[in-house]
Amino acid sequence: MADGAGPESRDVVVVGGGNAGHSAAIAAAERGRNVLLLEKGSRGEHGGNSYYTAGAMRVAHEGLDDVRDLLDDDERLASTVLPPYPAEYYARDMERVTEGRNDDALTETLIRESTPTMRWLYGHGLRFRLMYERQAYRNDAGEYVFWGGLHIGSTGGGKGLIEQHEAAARAAGVEVRYGQAVTDLLVEDGAVVGVLVGDTEVRASSVILAAGGFEANAAMRAEHLGEGWQHAKVRGTPLNTGDMLRAAISVAAQPYGDWSTCHSVAWDANASDAGDRELTNQLTRGGYPLGIIVNSGGRRFVDEGADFRNYTYAKYGAAILRQPGGVSYQLFDATTRPMLRTEEYDSPRVSVVSADSLERLAADLGIDETALVQTVTSFNDSIDTSVPFDAAVKDGRRADVVPPKSNWAVPLERAPFHAFPVTCGITFTFGGLHADTSGRVLDAAGDPLPGLFVCGEMLGGLFSGNYPGGTGLVAGAVFGRRAGSSA
Numbered sequence: 001m002a003d004g005a006g007p008e009s010r011d012v013v014v015v016g017g018g019n020a021g022h023s024a025a026i027a028a029a030e031r032g033r034n035v036l037l038l039e040k041g042s043r044g045e046h047g048g049n050s051y052y053t054a055g056a057m058r059v060a061h062e063g064l065d066d067v068r069d070l071l072d073d074d075e076r077l078a079s080t081v082l083p084p085y086p087a088e089y090y091a092r093d094m095e096r097v098t099e100g101r102n103d104d105a106l107t108e109t110l111i112r113e114s115t116p117t118m119r120w121l122y123g124h125g126l127r128f129r130l131m132y133e134r135q136a137y138r139n140d141a142g143e144y145v146f147w148g149g150l151h152i153g154s155t156g157g158g159k160g161l162i163e164q165h166e167a168a169a170r171a172a173g174v175e176v177r178y179g180q181a182v183t184d185l186l187v188e189d190g191a192v193v194g195v196l197v198g199d200t201e202v203r204a205s206s207v208i209l210a211a212g213g214f215e216a217n218a219a220m221r222a223e224h225l226g227e228g229w230q231h232a233k234v235r236g237t238p239l240n241t242g243d244m245l246r247a248a249i250s251v252a253a254q255p256y257g258d259w260s261t262c263h264s265v266a267w268d269a270n271a272s273d274a275g276d277r278e279l280t281n282q283l284t285r286g287g288y289p290l291g292i293i294v295n296s297g298g299r300r301f302v303d304e305g306a307d308f309r310n311y312t313y314a315k316y317g318a319a320i321l322r323q324p325g326g327v328s329y330q331l332f333d334a335t336t337r338p339m340l341r342t343e344e345y346d347s348p349r350v351s352v353v354s355a356d357s358l359e360r361l362a363a364d365l366g367i368d369e370t371a372l373v374q375t376v377t378s379f380n381d382s383i384d385t386s387v388p389f390d391a392a393v394k395d396g397r398r399a400d401v402v403p404p405k406s407n408w409a410v411p412l413e414r415a416p417f418h419a420f421p422v423t424c425g426i427t428f429t430f431g432g433l434h435a436d437t438s439g440r441v442l443d444a445a446g447d448p449l450p451g452l453f454v455c456g457e458m459l460g461g462l463f464s465g466n467y468p469g470g471t472g473l474v475a476g477a478v479f480g481r482r483a484g485s486s487a
């Protein structure tokens, strides 16, 4: 990298080329900064977890008219019901799913900036759409009714998002180098003045860390999340191994947020140990609110209908990991099977066992036949069938068993029966670094560490225990943009 006249020098070095890193790099470059983005993955491994996403983005809005200008043309827009998702709903959701452990200032900034940041990305050529296939149901009038506070997605999902980010970064004059694993931070007189890539120095006035969490590091998972987490499957990139978290903490950055919990979901039990670049998020099994989940003892262990999937899916991976063998089975019958999302439940290589009776299903799965039949029978018998089923709202159609199923209870009674084996897939870790709302990394005394910024999964304090779906990408864009605007 050096030209013989000393180490290479830039205004801004961004470490990590996912959604947050690109947002930061574009924001710095549009202010005329000379920006170099260093990405650990080679081309073909690039894009971080952001590449694997569905591109779902949770933003505050006042209904369709408020966001129409951001959306691709679609003939379905004319018959779309898009309930407003005002800032106060967003704030309430963050507060309730994290049980109040979310940082107030970061949360307020995230929500306030969510839609303006989408507009800013749109101005840089990123494209968005309504997620009809995963966040809407059709009503009797044929309208598409959106639910769950999560409506907008990037055009082309995570793959499209990264492609569009790369084009925007090129257009803004950012230089991106792949296959560059940053190994350490350079510090002089208490200020961060650059990075090391092996033995090579790259100096910079500001370094922005956007290198993901430690979800792909089995030893760090066991250390921080607890025994057993080393066995979780990684849903996304294998490259987010906590390198920059460790490097920053070793130069006095303050760890922040909840290091003992993470985002993890029901994931195909036969998926490989790290993410699949072709199937990406299609290995998720998010249809459980329409069925029941049993463990290998044939027992239910969560309220599958506690809330919309967007508010439970990120914590149920941990519940599955705690079951014997770390596996469980999502059960559906001939009534509910057709309601499952094609993208996930009819994807290539989907793991499923089907049978014409519950006894046969139990035998094929190798689980206790009597226990399974008893679980299903008592579930079916306890459903309040006087309440109409409606998947687009929390319908209160409850099964009064232990644990209860609070909404969307449909008896499993029509053969064939289907069991989808699932395990725990870890998405990302919640613990990160302490920073102010401009992304300036703070030390233990709460003072900024000169020259060091953070964004994306590496920023601690937003989530704990659970997470409202679609917030990760928006948080990455909001705080990436802010870090890039300050660096």
Ligand SMILES: Cc1cc2nc3c(=O)[nH]c(=O)nc-3n(C[C@H](O)[C@H](O)[C@H](O)COP(=O)(O)OP(=O)(O)OC[C@H]3O[C@@H](n4cnc5c(N)ncnc54)[C@H](O)[C@@H]3O)c2cc1C
Pocket (backbone or CB within 6 Å): 015, 016, 017, 018, 019, 020, 021, 038, 039, 040, 041, 046, 047, 048, 049, 050, 051, 052, 053, 054, 055, 056, 057, 058, 180, 181, 182, 183, 210, 211, 212, 213, 235, 236, 237, 239, 240, 241, 242, 243, 244, 280, 281, 427, 428, 455, 456, 457, 458, 469, 470, 471, 472, 473, 474, 476
């Ligand atoms: C399957 C899946 C589906 C998801 N779906 C959604 C969704 O629909 N909506 C949503 O909001 N969130 C979703 N998420 C979560 C989302 O991916 C993250 O919140 C977000 O992408 C994080 O962005 P980031 O830029 O911080 O990290 P990443 O996109 O992971 O980028 C980090 C980058 O840093 C690089 N890196 C790591 N170490 C180094 C190093 N030492 N030197 C240089 N580079 C380094 C990595 O290679 C990686 O490219 C999903 C995640 C997964 C895995």
